[in-house]
Amino acid sequence: MNIFKRLYAIGKAEVNSVLENFEDPIKLTEAGIADMKDQLTESVEALAQLKALSIRKKNEAEAESLSAKDYYAKAVLLIQKSEKGEVNAADSDRLAKEALKKQTEAQKNAELLRSETEKLQDECEKMQTNIHQLKSNISKWENELRTLEARVQVSEATKDINRKMTQIDSSSAVSMLEKLKERVVQQEAVSEAYSELAKTGKSVDEEIDSLVNNADTEAEKALQKLKKTLKKG
CATH class of the missing domain: 1.20.5 (Single alpha-helices involved in coiled-coils or other helix-helix interfaces)
Structure with a gap:
């Protein structure tokens, strides 16, 4: 049963409900691929049996053809022996006729078997074509399944992000x-x-030294400025 038969078996109302959920088509696709793989296995086994039968018929046709040649050779030999007087002429003619009858029968069997072999070979080619098509369909559906699964993952991630975004308002x-x-x-x-x-965090001594040093510096600057002034005067 392929995927379309499965869909039909579910029922129209249930199918419409199933197709609304993205995960259900994945399950249906997986089931469809499993069905096709089962069908492929059965087809390969059937093809092997058909080829075996074709080979058997071909071998039987070749055997019948060889048998026809053998009976013809025997008929010729009987006539030759009769002409040489090695065997009774009446017996030779009777047996040669029987050999020719068997030759004709073997030839007919060979022709019939060759015809059956050709038909079987045609069936093998048709079945081989169907198997190739089935393999192609399986590969196609598996690729579709991978794409579908990827879309589901993206869809779920997008839905999760959108849900979180809607939970965060402007306020x-x-x-x-x-x-x-x-x-x-x-x-x-x-x-x-x-x-x-x-x-x-400085100590008292550090604060005193800082102020003293700062005062000395200022006094030094004032002294130097006074000296410059006196020199100019």
């Missing part, structure tokens, strides 16, 4: 962005606080 997206912004601001504030703590 929730804005809320997520606001929370992210608040988190960044908080992290920046924490970073600045650590920086302030680092600055205030």
Whole structure:
């Protein structure tokens, strides 16, 4: 039973329902391919039997043809022996006639077997063509199945993405962005606080030296400026 018979067996109403679901055609296709592979196996076995019969008929035809030649040779030999006086003429003629009858019968059998062999060979060629076509169809359907399975995967992935997208509305997206912004601001504030703590982490001596050194530097600058002024005056 092929896929179309399966579809028919399911029933029109159920078929329409099945075809609405993308997974069911995959199962139907797999079943159809399995049916065709079973049919292919049966066809190959039948072809082997048919070829065996054709070979047998061909061999039988050749055997009958050889038998006809043998009977003809025997008839000729009997006549020759009769003419030479080696055998009784009446017996020779009687047996030669029988040999010729068997020769004719063998020839007819050979012709009939050759005709049957030709018919069987024609049937073998037709069956071989059907097997090649069946193999081609199986390959085609398997490719279609792989394509169908890929489409199902893409469809499922797309459906999943679309479902997730529909669950995220604009308000929730804005809320997520606001929370992210608040988190960044908080992290920046924490970073600045650590920086302030680092600055205030100096010892009392370090603070005194810093101010003293800074004062000496300022005084040195003022002194140098005063000297330049006096030189110009």
